[in-house]
Amino acid sequence: MNRPTVPTDIAEFERELVESVSIISRVIPGRPMVSIALCAESGIRTAACSHVRAGRLDELQSATGDGPVLDAISTGRPVTATDLAADSRWRRFAADSRGLRSLHSEPLEFEGGPLGALTLYSDDAGEFPDAVRCSLRVSAGHLELLLRTTLGAARTREMVAQLKEALATRAIIDQALGIVMAQRRCTSHQAFEVLRQVSQSRNVKLHQLAASIVEAVSGEPPQRSRFEEPPSHSADQP
Incomplete structure (x- = not known):
């Protein structure tokens, strides 16, 4: 099946x-x-x-x-x-x-x-009776619609969470790029290549490597960016 x-x-x-x-x-x-x-x-x-x-x-x-x-x-x-x-x-x-x-x-x-x-x-x-079976068929259709609606909302929430995570890790990577650029006097592209090569050689994710660099220089773990949800507007508000 x-x-x-x-x-x-x-x-x-x-x-x-x-x-x-x-x-x-x-x-x-x-x-x-x-x-x-x-x-x-x-x-x-x-x-x-x-x-x-x-x-x-x-x-x-x-x-x-x-x-x-x-x-x-x-x-x-x-x-x-x-x-x-x-x-x-x-x-x-x-x-x-x-x-x-x-x-x-x-x-x-x-x-x-x-x-x-x-x-x-x-x-x-x-x-x-036919009326009961017809009602049950309509109910089945409503349940299918309910799943599609619920799944759509769940997928949207998942995408938002993934986007927030990507933006947060990107902010940490940008901090590490700034440190590498200052230390090596290189461009952002060259700094990124340095991080990428070290990440691959150590088998460490790029954002984890970036966090360790920021912490080694600043003495504190990097601060993750916070993203506030936009305020909801009711239908009766202008």
């Missing part, structure tokens, strides 16, 4: 999933058990569930490598079972599910590949 790289450790995303399954379980008639299972390196893992048992049903399928949730994920199509006792597709799952009678699983996709599945479990036999 080809799977995209999914940041399933995003805390904001998983908090929203917990709230989502709680809402879905409350609004659907009969209050079925709801789970959101995400693709993992091996099988699936439950990211959120309305009932502990729903998570265990996910785990059962992950452990055996067989079940309706895995089918929904692998095929990219919804999977429905109206009476597991009479369903021959997942005999082992049905035997171990302890009274579970019906289910409906909607696949979740992300960046062109399977993300997981949103699943309803019920101890009552019978087909989930």
Whole structure:
């Protein structure tokens, strides 16, 4: 199964999933058990569930490598079972599910590949009405959008952090360049080549070498530049 790289450790995303399954379980008639299972390196893992048992049903399928949730994920199509006792597709799952009678699983996709599945479990036999399945399909689409939005924000934060780190280390390197230029009476380009060659010969990162030079000359570790976040402006401010 080809799977995209999914940041399933995003805390904001998983908090929203917990709230989502709680809402879905409350609004659907009969209050079925709801789970959101995400693709993992091996099988699936439950990211959120309305009932502990729903998570265990996910785990059962992950452990055996067989079940309706895995089918929904692998095929990219919804999977429905109206009476597991009479369903021959997942005999082992049905035997171990302890009274579970019906289910409906909607696949979740992300960046062109399977993300997981949103699943309803019920101890009552019978087909989930069309309106319920349609609502679940819409909810699945909202979850995919939520992940894209959350991931975009996380990537932006990561880029900002990397930029700040790059600017901070660059400031230290510039200090070391000034010291080398003064000591050797050379250009900035020549000073940088000196630092680069020493960095390679000692197998030390350039910014670490620069910091050691600044500390050796000044007697103190170099001060890292501080970057303040710009003030946020509310929509009602001019």
